[in-house]
Amino acid sequence: MTSVLEFIDVRHQFADSTQALDITNLQLNPGEFVSIVGPSGCGKSTLLRIASGLLAPSSGSVIRNGSLQFVFQDSTLLPWRTVRKNIALNLELDDVDKQEVDRRIDNVLQLVSMQDSAEKIPRQLSGGMKMRTSLARALVCEPDIFLFDEPFSALDEFSRERLNSDLRSILARINAASLFVTHSISEAVFLSDRVLVMSPRPGHFIEEFIIPFGSLRSDELRYTPEFASLTGRIAAAFRGARQ
Amino acid sequence: MIDSHTVKKSLVAIIGPTAVFVAFLSAWYAVAYSLDNNFSPASGKPMIVPPPHRLFEDFSGTVRDRIFTALAISTRTALTGLAISAVLGVLLGILMAQAKWIERSLWPHLIALQVTPIIAIVPLMIRLIGANFTARVAVTVIISIFPIVSNTLFGIQSVPQGLRDLFKLHNCTRLTVLLKLQLPYASPAIFTGLRVSAGLAVIGAIVGDFFFTRGDPGLGQLITFFFLNNLSGPMFITALFATLLGLMLFLGFGLVNRVVVGRWHDSSTL
Ligand SMILES: Nc1ncnc2c1ncn2[C@@H]1O[C@H](COP(=O)(O)OP(=O)(O)O)[C@@H](O)[C@H]1O
Numbered sequence: 487m488t489s490v491l492e493f494i495d496v497r498h499q500f501a502d503s504t505q506a507l508d509i510t511n512l513q514l515n516p517g518e519f520v521s522i523v524g525p526s527g528c529g530k531s532t533l534l535r536i537a538s539g540l541l542a543p544s545s546g547s548v549i550r551n552g553s554l555q556f557v558f559q560d561s562t563l564l565p566w567r568t569v570r571k572n573i574a575l576n577l578e579l580d581d582v583d584k585q586e587v588d589r590r591i592d593n594v595l596q597l598v599s600m601q602d603s604a605e606k607i608p609r610q611l612s613g614g615m616k617m618r619t620s621l622a623r624a625l626v627c628e629p630d631i632f633l634f635d636e637p638f639s640a641l642d643e644f645s646r647e648r649l650n651s652d653l654r655s656i657l658a659r660i661n662a663a664s665l666f667v668t669h670s671i672s673e674a675v676f677l678s679d680r681v682l683v684m685s686p687r688p689g690h691f692i693e694e695f696i697i698p699f700g701s702l703r704s705d706e707l708r709y710t711p712e713f714a715s716l717t718g719r720i721a722a723a724f725r726g727a728r729q
Numbered sequence: 730m731i732d733s734h735t736v737k738k739s740l741v742a743i744i745g746p747t748a749v750f751v752a753f754l755s756a757w758y759a760v761a762y763s764l765d766n767n768f769s770p771a772s773g774k775p776m777i778v779p780p781p782h783r784l785f786e787d788f789s790g791t792v793r794d795r796i797f798t799a800l801a802i803s804t805r806t807a808l809t810g811l812a813i814s815a816v817l818g819v820l821l822g823i824l825m826a827q828a829k830w831i832e833r834s835l836w837p838h839l840i841a842l843q844v845t846p847i848i849a850i851v852p853l854m855i856r857l858i859g860a861n862f863t864a865r866v867a868v869t870v871i872i873s874i875f876p877i878v879s880n881t882l883f884g885i886q887s888v889p890q891g892l893r894d895l896f897k898l899h900n901c902t903r904l905t906v907l908l909k910l911q912l913p914y915a916s917p918a919i920f921t922g923l924r925v926s927a928g929l930a931v932i933g934a935i936v937g938d939f940f941f942t943r944g945d946p947g948l949g950q951l952i953t954f955f956f957l958n959n960l961s962g963p964m965f966i967t968a969l970f971a972t973l974l975g976l977m978l979f980l981g982f983g984l985v986n987r988v989v990v991g992r993w994h995d996s997s998t999l
């Protein structure tokens with residue numbers, strides 16, 4: 487099985503000589519959901535920017551097999567466009583034909599439960615709804631790889647858990663791989679097949695956890711002893727990383 | 730239901746300005762009636778400051794025709810200058826946003842233009858172009874272009890990183906980024922610039938006109954004429970029309986701003 491994304495000896499140093507990243511190896515397999523947790527400033531966003539091609543690494547190589555969508559920390563919606571037109575933006579920039587656009591947008595609006603707000607503009611939406619729109623904008627492109635940079639970190643606990651559940655069920659239906667950066671360990675465990683813990687700057691992976699909960703996960707999973715014990719072990723590794 | 734808070738707010742919005750206006754009128758009356766020799770002993774006509782209710786006494790016949798002609802000339806100058814400033818200013822702002830070196834090359838010269846007093850520019854333009862409409866417009870453009878350039882540039886530069894990345898991931902052309910992201914994002918700032926420029930364009934058209942001793946008189950020349958002939962009433966009326974012209978442009982752009990970006994941006998209070 488060839489991976490959809492691979493990092494080989496990727497290092498990055500910023501112009502001010504900040505050593506931001508030092509990844510020996512990272513592989514993302516088709517359909518796989520991998521989360522990265524690590525202390526702030528350890529280079530997680532830099533890693534995603536390099537994976538997306540927004541930033542060229544100082545050295546090493548990144549191999550990508552497939553199309554990609556980036557979901558940013560802010561919803562990055564255009565404030566003058568309605569939800570529907572914001573979702574259309576990605577397709578518009580890629581010259582997808584009009585009828586196809588409408589069909590696909592109706593479809594993703596349903597997926598993220600935003601049918602009723604399609605004609606609203608961002609200032610009329612809650613934080614959770616903005617993030618749903620941002621998700622829809624990425625989903626509508628049907629990419630092979632999703633990159634998420636702390637997408638739910640600005641949301642309240644309740645909206646966050648709902649979005650986690652919704653995201654899992656949406657992704658279960660399509661065969662895309664995800665690289666998900668978060669600082670919430672329970673979010674990482676709930677969503678992922680694999681969790682990688684990163685060290686402080688220059689970031690590298692210090693521990694890998696396989697999450698054995700299968701593909702169907704209910705909200706109750708969060709309150710099981712297995713879940714608690716796994717988050718406990720990751721938290722310990724995370725604390726180790728911070729020292 | 731109208732809640733009392735809203736009523737209170739709108740009362741404050743009306744009472745405040747009205748109170749200031751009444752105070753202003755009272756001061757005006759006080760000055761008009763306390764000045765020695767303000768009224769001609771022979772005819773009883775005001776000679777220095779006409780009190781408000783007698784302001785329009787002389788507003789008839791030739792005086793009215795001359796004021797309206799001058800108003801038309803100044804309006805045409807201001808609007809033409811402003812239109813050129815708007816197009817040229819936005820284009821310059823866009824150009825400067827394309828690369829740091831372009832911005833750095835042009836910026837000092839714009840600042841120089843901005844701080845040069847209009848009094849220094851007018852004679853130069855008359856020498857260069859002649860005492861004609863083109864020179865008047867040139868003065869107006871020079872006076873009013875800066876806020877449009879700087880606000881366009883500032884507006885484009887304040888597009889957040891995330892939105893820029895979003896477009897970058899699609900390998901869009903500069904034109905696509907400009908039309909779908911930068912200009913819409915910058916439009917509230919551009920409108921603010923236009924409003925400031927509108928005021929400056931009126932000043933440019935009128936103050937510039939003071940120095941034009943040839944050609945049809947605009948409001949500036951007319952004010953000078955009334956002043957030299959001791960016609961204070963008409964002089965005040967002319968000044969009033971100059972103010973109205975500036976106010977109309979200011980409110981006009983406020984309205985356009987509201988229509989264009991009001992739905993998603995709340996910069997637009999009149
Ligand atoms: N453009 C830049 N120039 C210099 N240093 C940067 C730049 N971007 C990020 N950094 C630094 O690189 C490190 C990693 O940044 P980042 O990838 O954003 O961290 P994280 O997302 O894990 O919080 C941080 O110390 C940050 O200050």
Ligand SMILES: [Mg+2]
Nearest residue numbers: 530531532635
């Ligand atoms: Mg980050």
